[in-house]
Amino acid sequence: MKSQLLFETESGRCRVAVVEDRKLTRYLYESEQSRDLINDIYLGRVLNIVPALNSAFIDIGRDKTGFLPLDEAIDSAALPFGSERAGSADIRPSQEVLVQVKKDAVGTKGPKLTRKITLTGHAAVLLPLEHSIGISKKITDIDSMSRLKNVQESLSSNGMGLIFRTASQTMGEEAIVSEIEGLKSRWNSIVTSVERVKAPSCLYRHSHLFERCLRDFDLDSFDAILADGQNTYNLCQKAFEEIKPGKIMPIGLYSSEIPLFDVYKVDSMLDKALARKVYLKSGGYLVIDQTEAMTVIDVNSGTYVKPTDAESEAVSINLEAAGTIARLLRLLDIGGIVVVDFIDMSSQSNRELLLGTLRESLRSDHLPTEVLGITRLGLVEMTRKRVGLSLKQRLYSECTCCQGGFVESHELIARRILHALRRKSQGCPGMAWRITTGKRIADLLMAYGTEIQEKACITIDERHGGRNFTITPVETGIDPDCGLIIPQYIS
Numbered sequence: 354m355k356s357q358l359l360f361e362t363e364s365g366r367c368r369v370a371v372v373e374d375r376k377l378t379r380y381l382y383e384s385e386q387s388r389d390l391i392n393d394i395y396l397g398r399v400l401n402i403v404p405a406l407n408s409a410f411i412d413i414g415r416d417k418t419g420f421l422p423l424d425e426a427i428d429s430a431a432l433p434f435g436s437e438r439a440g441s442a443d444i445r446p447s448q449e450v451l452v453q454v455k456k457d458a459v460g461t462k463g464p465k466l467t468r469k470i471t472l473t474g475h476a477a478v479l480l481p482l483e484h485s486i487g488i489s490k491k492i493t494d495i496d497s498m499s500r501l502k503n504v505q506e507s508l509s510s511n512g513m514g515l516i517f518r519t520a521s522q523t524m525g526e527e528a529i530v531s532e533i534e535g536l537k538s539r540w541n542s543i544v545t546s547v548e549r550v551k552a553p554s555c556l557y558r559h560s561h562l563f564e565r566c567l568r569d570f571d572l573d574s575f576d577a578i579l580a581d582g583q584n585t586y587n588l589c590q591k592a593f594e595e596i597k598p599g600k601i602m603p604i605g606l607y608s609s610e611i612p613l614f615d616v617y618k619v620d621s622m623l624d625k626a627l628a629r630k631v632y633l634k635s636g637g638y639l640v641i642d643q644t645e646a647m648t649v650i651d652v653n654s655g656t657y658v659k660p661t662d663a664e665s666e667a668v669s670i671n672l673e674a675a676g677t678i679a680r681l682l683r684l685l686d687i688g689g690i691v692v693v694d695f696i697d698m699s700s701q702s703n704r705e706l707l708l709g710t711l712r713e714s715l716r717s718d719h720l721p722t723e724v725l726g727i728t729r730l731g732l733v734e735m736t737r738k739r740v741g742l743s744l745k746q747r748l749y750s751e752c753t754c755c756q757g758g759f760v761e762s763h764e765l766i767a768r769r770i771l772h773a774l775r776r777k778s779q780g781c782p783g784m785a786w787r788i789t790t791g792k793r794i795a796d797l798l799m800a801y802g803t804e805i806q807e808k809a810c811i812t813i814d815e816r817h818g819g820r821n822f823t824i825t826p827v828e829t830g831i832d833p834d835c836g837l838i839i840p841q842y843i844s
Contacts, residue, residue, distance in 0.1 A: 358570060360563060360589055360604070361581040361614055362526035363768070364801045367588070370619045371570075377622040378680055380744065383562040387764075389741050390415070390454040390464055392473065394557035396547055397466070399448045409444055410463075414553035418465035421452060425468055448551040457741030460645050472536045475568045475596045476521040476529045479536040480514030487516040497522045504529055513537070528597075542799075564592035569719075578604045581613035592717045607747070610779065612772070624735050626684055627745055633677060637670040640680070643743060647690035650678060654696060667696040669702050672710050679714035679832055688720070688739025708733070723776065766790070767797035770822050771805070777824060779809055789814050 356373040363505040371379035397411035411419045456465035472479040586606045591696040593602045631639045636656035652674045715722045749759035786809040
């Protein structure tokens with residue numbers, strides 16, 4: 354299986370894609386407006402305590418109030434703060450408290466917080482307020498486990514806990530110790546910051562997207578790692594030096610005029626995956642509906658026409674669907690309860706084969722998943738850990754008409770226009786273009802700077818909700834490739 358790890362920056366937005374056997378399996382993006390809060394550390398203030406929920410609501414200075422479960426056992430002796438400033442194990446209203454975001458805000462719910470602070474590195478996770486020592490379950494070699502325990506014993510941990518990650522198995526003792534000391538230094542800076550700021554205040558922001566990917570992905574498993582353009586390459590180089598100082602960066606510079614994500618068809622594959630109906634290679638298709646309570650997936654035979662009996666047809670489509678569903682759950686970052694309505698099969702052995710295939714396909718998922726089995730109604734129930742918004746919830750907006758479905762966000766449409774303009778400009782260099790779209794999208798386009806301003810002029814058209822767009826040559830006024838033509842007028 355050939356796989357590629359791709360990096361791209363675009364007007365302040367960073368994107369990462371993983372392509373395996375010409376299929377998009379991971380897609381991550383981040384901008385200043387859309388970054389998640391997971392692992393950020395805040396000095397918050399307790400607004401109120403709700404005994405019925407066994408939770409406290411904490412003001413961390415964000416739009417939504419965070420909630421903190423009160424059943425966490427905290428060792429007050431391990432807290433390096435005074436009892437009046439975030440240091441008491443028992444909290445009360447108006448008190449300042451040190452918290453970390455565990456799950457991002459989803460829907461109407463605010464971010465879930467924890468007082469069990471963790472600082473993550475490439476080889477280890479530091480637990481500054483705990484004393485436990487752990488080793489990744491993926492490390493099963495006895496010699497490696499003994500070596501890591503010896504590393505821990507040689508450290509002056511000051512009572513702090515540690516978890517050794519899978520990457521530590523292949524790293525030298527000096528590199529592991531150096532990273533852990535760096536995590537301790539980061540913690541000491543956070544402790545110092547507590548004494549200088551007032552709640553609510555952010556004390557620590559999690560790493561840049563590129564740094565997290567280079568830290569968490571197994572770089573040796575990729576056949577190619579590419580950065581699109583010099584600016585992206587420099588960001589990757591800076592992130593890599595933070596994680597593995599002194600090591601040779603295994604990232605290549607891609608400098609062609611054709612965008613890297615276009616070469617690997619990342620955006621077209623992403624559009625197909627985000628659609629409500631996703632087609633299978635055999636002719637079958639999936640219908641995916643995301644609700645606040647759960648995600649429901651329906652498997653259909655579609656145009657599958659192989660001359661076999663109904664049972665064999667169901668088995669073939671279901672097995673293909675199982676692999677596709679596992680990939681889409683990772684790609685679309687769908688979490689929580691997932692219910693799948695596969696095509697009915699009468700054979701118990703075939704049902705067991707389906708469950709085994711689904712579990713095997715989910716083994717490569719970076720988040721915990723569990724397939725619970727088949728219900729009496731023939732539905733497969735499963736769960737996947739939810740840590741934040743799904744990709745569709747981040748890229749799309751709630752429909753203002755039905756308030757139940759999704760429509761493309763203004764930011765996503767602006768990005769589509771930029772990519773379309775690039776493709777047209779490559780075919781007709783020097784041509785001037787007119788973009789007709791809504792005002793909010795036009796404002797986002799202007800933020801792209803000279804790339805838009807030097808190639809196109811923008812006309813505002815607020816009809817059709819201001820979400821449609823056309824790109825036409827200035828000389829002719831009509832481009833035969835641009836689909837719906839909206840009459841131009843300035844609002």
